[in-house]
Amino acid sequence: MIRIVEVGPRDGLQNEKTILGTEEKFRFIELLVGAGLRSIEVTSFVKAPAIPQMADAVELYTQVSRALPETVAFPCLVPNLKGYETARSLGVREIAVFTATSDTFTKKNINATIDESFLRISEVAEVAKRDGVRVRGYVSTAFGCPYEGAVDLKKVISVTKRLFDLGVYEVSVGDTIGVAVPAQVRATIRALKSEFPIGQLAMHFHDTRGLAPTNIYVSLEEEITTFDASAGGLGGCPYAKGATGNVATEDVCYLLSSQGLETGIDIKKLAEASRFILSKLHRQTDSKFLRAFFNTGIV
Amino acid sequence: MIRIVEVGPRDGLQNEKTILGTEEKFRFIELLVGAGLRSIEVTSFVKAPAIPQMADAVELYTQVSRALPETVAFPCLVPNLKGYETARSLGVREIAVFTATSDTFTKKNINATIDESFLRISEVAEVAKRDGVRVRGYVSTAFGCPYEGAVDLKKVISVTKRLFDLGVYEVSVGDTIGVAVPAQVRATIRALKSEFPIGQLAMHFHDTRGLAPTNIYVSLEEEITTFDASAGGLGGCPYAKGATGNVATEDVCYLLSSQGLETGIDIKKLAEASRFILSKLHRQTDSKFLRAFFNTGIV
Numbered sequence: 001m002i003r004i005v006e007v008g009p010r011d012g013l014q015n016e017k018t019i020l021g022t023e024e025k026f027r028f029i030e031l032l033v034g035a036g037l038r039s040i041e042v043t044s045f046v047k048a049p050a051i052p053q054m055a056d057a058v059e060l061y062t063q064v065s066r067a068l069p070e071t072v073a074f075p076c077l078v079p080n081l082k083g084y085e086t087a088r089s090l091g092v093r094e095i096a097v098f099t100a101t102s103d104t105f106t107k108k109n110i111n112a113t114i115d116e117s118f119l120r121i122s123e124v125a126e127v128a129k130r131d132g133v134r135v136r137g138y139v140s141t142a143f144g145c146p147y148e149g150a151v152d153l154k155k156v157i158s159v160t161k162r163l164f165d166l167g168v169y170e171v172s173v174g175d176t177i178g179v180a181v182p183a184q185v186r187a188t189i190r191a192l193k194s195e196f197p198i199g200q201l202a203m204h205f206h207d208t209r210g211l212a213p214t215n216i217y218v219s220l221e222e223e224i225t226t227f228d229a230s231a232g233g234l235g236g237c238p239y240a241k242g243a244t245g246n247v248a249t250e251d252v253c254y255l256l257s258s259q260g261l262e263t264g265i266d267i268k269k270l271a272e273a274s275r276f277i278l279s280k281l282h283r284q285t286d287s288k289f290l291r292a293f294f295n296t297g298i299v
Numbered sequence: 300m301i302r303i304v305e306v307g308p309r310d311g312l313q314n315e316k317t318i319l320g321t322e323e324k325f326r327f328i329e330l331l332v333g334a335g336l337r338s339i340e341v342t343s344f345v346k347a348p349a350i351p352q353m354a355d356a357v358e359l360y361t362q363v364s365r366a367l368p369e370t371v372a373f374p375c376l377v378p379n380l381k382g383y384e385t386a387r388s389l390g391v392r393e394i395a396v397f398t399a400t401s402d403t404f405t406k407k408n409i410n411a412t413i414d415e416s417f418l419r420i421s422e423v424a425e426v427a428k429r430d431g432v433r434v435r436g437y438v439s440t441a442f443g444c445p446y447e448g449a450v451d452l453k454k455v456i457s458v459t460k461r462l463f464d465l466g467v468y469e470v471s472v473g474d475t476i477g478v479a480v481p482a483q484v485r486a487t488i489r490a491l492k493s494e495f496p497i498g499q500l501a502m503h504f505h506d507t508r509g510l511a512p513t514n515i516y517v518s519l520e521e522e523i524t525t526f527d528a529s530a531g532g533l534g535g536c537p538y539a540k541g542a543t544g545n546v547a548t549e550d551v552c553y554l555l556s557s558q559g560l561e562t563g564i565d566i567k568k569l570a571e572a573s574r575f576i577l578s579k580l581h582r583q584t585d586s587k588f589l590r591a592f593f594n595t596g597i598v
Contacts, residue, residue: 178591181557182516210506210550210587211557214513217481243591251509258480258510286587288509292477292542 002261003039003226004249005172005202006032008277010041010077012234012246013053018281022056026063028280029074031273032231036265037249039073041096045083061090075136079110084124088131095133097121099163100140100176101155104147109140118162125166137163138204142173142188143180146239153191160192160201170200172228175215177239178208185215189222202226205247207286208237212247213255220259227252232274233287248287250274254299267299301560302338302525303548304471304501305331307576309340309376311533311545312352317580321355325362327579328373330572331530335564336548338372340395344382360389374435378409383423387430394432396420398462399439399475400454403446408439417461424465436462436470437503441487442479445538452490459491459500469499471527474514476538477507484514488521501525504546506585507536511546512554519558526551531573532586547586549573553598566598 009029013020025043032040042064043057057076064074075094078084087095099117100106106117121137128135141148142156160171173192180188185203192201203219203226205212216227230246237245253267271293278285285291293299308328312319324342331339341363342356356375363373374393377383386394398416399405405416420436427434440447441455459470472491479487484502491500502518502525504511515526529545536544552566570592577584584590592598 181554183558207509207587208591209553210509211512211554213509214516214554217513217516237591240591240595240597242594244587254508255480255510255513259482288506288543288585292507292536292539295541296539298539 001225002256002263004037004252004263004265005226005228006037006040006231006249007204007228007246008032008231008234008249010044010054012230014044014051015235015238015245016053016281019052020280022059022063024277024280025056025060026067028273028277029064030068031269031276033068033072035269035273036263037270038071038264039075042074042076044077044079045086046079058086058090061087061092065091078124080120081123081127084127088133093133094136095124095128096136096138097124097168098138098140099159100145101151101159102141102145102148105141105145108147114159121163122166125168129167135166135168137168137171138174139163139171140174140176143175143184144177146177153188156188157191157195160196164196164200170202170226171196172202172204174204175206178206178212178237178243178245180205180215181211182214182218185218186222189219189224193222198223199225202228204228206237206245207233207247207251208240208243208245213251216247216252216255220261231270232278232285232290234277234281244286248274248285248290250290250293251287254289300524301555301562303336303551303562303564304525304527305336305339305530305548306503306527306545307331307530307533307548309343309353311529313343313350314534314537314544315352315580317582318351319579321358321362323576323579324355324359325366327572327576328363329367330568330575332367332371334568334572335562336569337370337563338374341373341375343376343378344385345378357385357389360386360391364390377423379419380422380426383426387432392432393435394423394427395435395437396423396467397437397439398458399444400450400458401440401444401447404440404444407446413458420462421465424467428466434465434467436467437473438462438470439473439475441472442474442483443476445476452487455487456490456494459495463495463499469501469525470495471501471503473503474505477505477511477536477542477544479504479514480510481513481517484517485521488518488523492521497522498524501527503527505536505544506532506546506550507539507542507544512550515546515551515554519560530569531577531584531589533576533580543585547573547584547589549589549592550586553588
């Protein structure tokens with residue numbers, strides 16, 4: 001069984017220009033649940049003006065937690081203690097925290113060095129532990145940074161270790177700008193799994209240069225069992241305008257099912273969830289699989 | 300060293316709606332030669348009204364053979380003896396012949412059963428041998444047929460064998476509708492290489508569902524050294540309207556270079572050849588790598 005963490009409603013929508021209504025986002029999440037997704041990142045508790053698409057985080061999470069099944073995990077991104085407190089007041093049971101391998105990237109992204117990001121994360125992780133809230137960690141730019149270029153594997157290891165030391169249950173290793181190539185993916189996973197339990201590592205690929213499915217194929221060979229993905233390939237790449245971002249959940253499911261691997265996801269229902277949200281965003285999908293499916297109806 | 304057979308000017312353009320002038324096609328081929336491609340399928344000697352994009356085959360090949368280096372192979376597709384005679388009168392030194400694994404497909408495509416297609420091919424192969432013209436064979440629908448669905452691996456083997464028996468120097472095994480998945484690719488190549496020399500087998504993938512790079516990755520693991528590809532991903536998929544067709548040569552080169560494999564191709568120059576022809580076709584590329592390159596200038 002391979003676990004998919006659906007990041008479309010948060011990581012995907014965050015990079016879409018069209019601002020959607022809360023009802024549309026809720027309906028999207030409801031369709032994702034109906035398609036069999038069991039871990040769906042709902043929103044991000046940032047200061048309202050920072051990311052306009054996330055301005056309705058409180059309303060959206062409230063609706064989701066009231067109406068959708070408790071058996072599904074609905075993690076939310078939390079940048080700091082203030083965001084955590086809001087999340088906690090809504091009964092959020094799982095949060096995600098964020099850092100990267102490059103100071104320039106964290107500086108530009110969250111106005112903090114890596115060390116400063118860990119100060120925020122450790123504050124959050126401490127109270128989360130007290131509250132029994134699960135914490136997931138993201139390491140961005142693990143395969144390359146838009147500002148600093150190549151990334152030292154030692155940096156990936158050390159940042160991952162610091163996250164685990166703070167008690168995160170899983171680290172998602174992210175190819176934020178979609179530059180990872182298969183040999184690098186294999187080397188990175190081998191280095192990581194020599195230090196950490198493979199079952200606590202997730203891979204987060206962007207399909208900016210079309211190699212996400214190949215990188216996932218290699219990750220499977222290296223025994224990774226959790227992948228982040230975004231329905232319909234929602235989300236662009238802010239570092240390569242006009243290029244694609246997150247790998248589409250459909251692409252991941254198509255590859256996995258061709259390998260005989262179970263996900264519990266109904267790919268046709270998933271495609272309908274994507275069709276719904278893409279129509280609200282007035283955009284086409286960048287997923288080749290999904291385009292072919294929309295045109296032929298054949299999986 | 301991995302060999303790329305560039306099929307953009309023939310297989311790619313044949314599936315493009317915008318009919319180009321001979322000068323534009325010639326310039327495209329000239330740019331491809333400049334980028335380092337050493338095997339470029341130029342055109343197809345079919346009856347003029349059959350494929351409007353190929354109506355200028357005689358003029359185009361004449362220009363190419365006069366102006367471009369003899370060190371580059373410029374194969375042409377030849378459907379029958381009449382086409383061969385035209386090609387021969389122009390001094391064509393390499394031809395390609397075509398069959399498939401499914402009678403329904405060959406019936407709809409060239410109005411012949413597989414057996415009838417072999418009658419035509421054997422006539423052509425015989426005179427080509429006499430003339431010292433090299434012959435390359437295509438097996439279409441080797442991974443799935445738009446009409447008959449799944450394809451029996453025994454059929455792929457038997458059709459490939461019949462082509463080799465007629466003296467072709469290489470067989471290109473084609474995923475005409477882009478349904479091949481990695482496990483199937485591995486099984487197919489393993490079956491083929493147990494019967495035929497691996498160095499005489501080429502893989503021809505379409506990226507209709509986004510798995511072409513992964514299928515190429517698996518092919519490399521199985522020791523395939525020749526791949527067909529189409530610059531810029533020219534050519535759609537006639538069996539899934541709006542979907543993508545041939546894998547882009549840039550996508551193949553990007554993957555190969557990330558694996559440390561040489562092709563002799565300058566990917567930036569190749570991208571410029573694609574940019575030129577895409578502008579003449581008034582269309583965007585479906586290659587994610589190329590889109591990111593056009594937007595960032597970074598390989």
